[in-house]
Amino acid sequence: MTEQWADAGAPPRRRKLRLGVVAAAVTTVLTLLCCVGGAAAFFLTELGGEEKDEATVAGLACDAAHRVSITGDMPRFAEYGEGQLRNAAVIIKVGQDMKVPARGWVIALATAMQESALRNLANSTVPASLALPHEGVGSDHDSLGLFQQRPGWGSVQQRMTPSYTARKFYEKLVRVARWEQRPLTVVAQRVQVSAFPDAYAKHEDLAGRIVDALAGGAARTVQIAGEAVCDAASGARIAASGWTAPIPGGVGSGFRTADRPSHNGVDIAAPKRVTEIHAASAGRVLVARCDPDHSGRRDCDRDGWPGKGGCGWFVDILHAGGYITRYCHMVERPRVVPGELVAAGDVIGLVGSSGNSSGPHLHFEVHVDGDRSSRGAINPVPFMRERGAPLDGST
Incomplete structure (x- = not known):
């Protein structure tokens, strides 16, 4: 990956790990098959797969005041009558x-x-x-x-x-x-x-x-000052869906663009270096380590550069439904460890520029079907917007 943000500031002191409320969101047995960079492949057992429904809600407008009807026509879902x-x-x-x-x-x-x-x-x-x-x-x-x-x-x-x-x-x-x-x-x-x-x-x-x-799209709402607000979940504010944007900011380099077809996530501009990165949803940490660069070195305790290769310090989290989120280019060792259970919004690390990067930002990925490889990657922008946690602040 070649990232596109300008460098700013100096590395901070390591902050003490914040101990928050963490608890089981999924029970997962992981059998690692290989580990190459940040895209190890593995099998998952005892995990509910992504369930498909016939109701199209992706384009549903969010109406926080919508009243449910118990007598009108019901939407169609394959799983329920x-x-x-x-x-x-x-x-x-x-x-x-x-x-x-x-x-x-x-x-x-x-x-x-x-x-x-x-x-x-x-x-x-x-x-x-x-x-x-x-x-x-x-x-x-x-x-x-x-x-x-x-x-x-x-x-x-x-x-x-x-x-x-x-x-x-x-x-x-x-x-x-x-x-x-x-x-x-x-x-x-x-x-x-x-x-x-x-x-x-x-x-x-x-x-x-x-x-x-x-x-009316109520799973996309978040409570702010006692009121339901649509599409505003970020950081410590968790949408009814259980998801939140990992950092505030706007999307710069997008998902698999014409000039970067192998860019399997999006780059989110951070308000500042060492911005706190939040777990996008509750889950279990799969990986928290330094990703080797193109030469095979694990050299993450300094800023990287374009063409260096690797995610730098990064974290992968497995969520219910077989979703996996990835957070790259942290400034220092992540604040979580493999096997740790995290709640949505927990701080997992700090924005930096380690690995294949030209400046501080967060590279964020979403994968489906428990597949951490490029085959499982999907565009995070519509995925997060549908859960009330837009990455670019738009609805």
């Missing part, structure tokens, strides 16, 4: 009525997707005399309803009422400290106390797209 999506609409409507921010709707949906596949489930312990309407029979002890709530949550009739169960979920959700910033798995587990807490993660991406389709 009309009745399941109406249950999703009920969950979102209750959240809206309670004035719970949209991040809560995503967490609630992902939880119900895991617990019941968005079906209002009865079980064999429900007396036939009650004749309660239901959409299937579950097998989890005495658990009932969309969230598979046990007797302590309410009576049988209450737990088989979708609006009641959603309200009880939100009431407990909002009591979880820092629930809007923490990984979905952690928050959902605090509410549900599940035997399989990591299972919620694989539903997060699809839950966000369902929220977008039913509630």
Whole structure:
């Protein structure tokens, strides 16, 4: 890569690692096959793959005031039928009525997707005399309803009422400290106390797209001064989708342009040298090291230059859904280590100019299907915009 930003300033003192709240967002078994530069290939197991839906939300305008309808036409998703999506609409409507921010709707949906596949489930312990309407029979002890709530949550009739169960979920959700910033798995587990807490993660991406389709792009909103604002997630501000822009700034060199067809990410101009770089979403650190240059040297503790080769100090993070983000050219050793679990917005390093670079900036990549190689790279600009975290500040 040949980067295009002018150098400025001098390397800073190493800052002390900030210890934040980190928790499991995905459970992943990694089998490394090879490691060449910043593009090692590996297999992933026990990771939910990217789920596809039939609803087109990429071009959906963000309307923070949109009210969900539980009686109108439902969007089409390959994974769920009309009745399941109406249950999703009920969950979102209750959240809206309670004035719970949209991040809560995503967490609630992902939880119900895991617990019941968005079906209002009865079980064999429900007396036939009650004749309660239901959409299937579950097998989890005495658990009932969309969230598979046990007797302590309410009576049988209450737990088989979708609006009641959603309200009880939100009431407990909002009591979880820092629930809007923490990984979905952690928050959902605090509410549900599940035997399989990591299972919620694989539903997060699809839950966000369902929220977008039913509630006017609401997964793209972020809470600022108590108000929902569209497409403004950056740094410590996390969109309802669970994503945030890693640094503020505008995109300079783009993704695989005509003059740089092998540029597998975008270059984001930093406001200043040593700008803090934030994890774009919750996940597990795969790589945090110095990338060798074209000569094979790991020489990252000084500024690089065009043609040197390598990412410099860089980090790769694996997120739910098989997404991987990459952050290159840090000024010093990253603040995270392989295997570490990070929350969205956690500081993972500082902007610099190490490696194949002509000046301080962040080279940022997004990969799909757990593929860190160039084959898995996609354009980060539309990807991040669809999640309410535009890299260039535009909508």
